[in-house]
Structure formats: structure tokens, C-alpha cells
């Protein structure tokens with residue numbers, strides 16, 4: 001069995017992108033979402049409508065944990081003051097001009113990597 005690399009580097013049209021290991025797919029199996037720190041990034045990883053996606057877990061209001069509660073009906077609700085965000089794309093339903101940051105992912109077999117600069 002091969003070991004999971006910590007990083008994967010890919011080239012796209014001459015641009016180098018570094019992906020950092022985030023999680024194994026089976027970690028999503030229980031709740032279909034999890035939060036994890038990678039470096040200084042607090043990331044909300046989840047499965048929605050058959051695809052794996054990642055958003056910032058830091059609420060645009062005052063920095064509360066967006067993924068503390070399980071998503072319901074396609075919506076995350078922040079723990080602190082209940083601002084809501086779409087699971088589709090991180091759009092803020094409460095304050096539409098303040099979407100969550102989306103992170104590009106690379107999925108290699110059962111391993112999920114994130115582009116922290118994307």
C-alpha cells in the first residue's frame with residue numbers, strides 16, 4: 001500500500017499549483033462534513049449533491065464556525081449569530097455581498113488535497 005503524499009504539485013498552462021493533503025474520503029462518510037485546520041486555514045470540507053467541496057469555516061460576520069452544525073437543506077448556519085451560507089457555492093444568504101472563500105480541491109483516489117492559494 002502506498003503512502004499518502006503530504007503535497008502534490010501540478011502544472012496548468014505553465015502555472016504551478018501546490019495541493020496540500022486535507023483528508024481521506026472515508027473521514028467524510030459519517031457526517032458528510034468536517035472541519036480541519038491546514039496551516040493557518042480553517043477549512044470546511046463537505047459533500048453536497050454528489051461532489052466534495054471546501055469553503056472557509058470562518059464566518060464573514062465575526063469569524064464564527066460556519067460548519068459547527070450539520071448543514072440542513074443545503075444551508076450552513078453559523079454557530080454564533082446564525083448567518084447562513086449556501087452549500088452550493090458558499091454564497092451568503094444573510095448578507096449576499098459577503099460570500100465564503102471557496103478552496104479548489106484535487107482528489108486523488110481516496111485522498112483529498114486543497115489548494116490554499118486558489
Ligand code: FES
Pocket residue numbers: 059060061062063064065078079080081082083
Ligand atoms: S459570527 Fe457567524 S453569524 Fe456572527
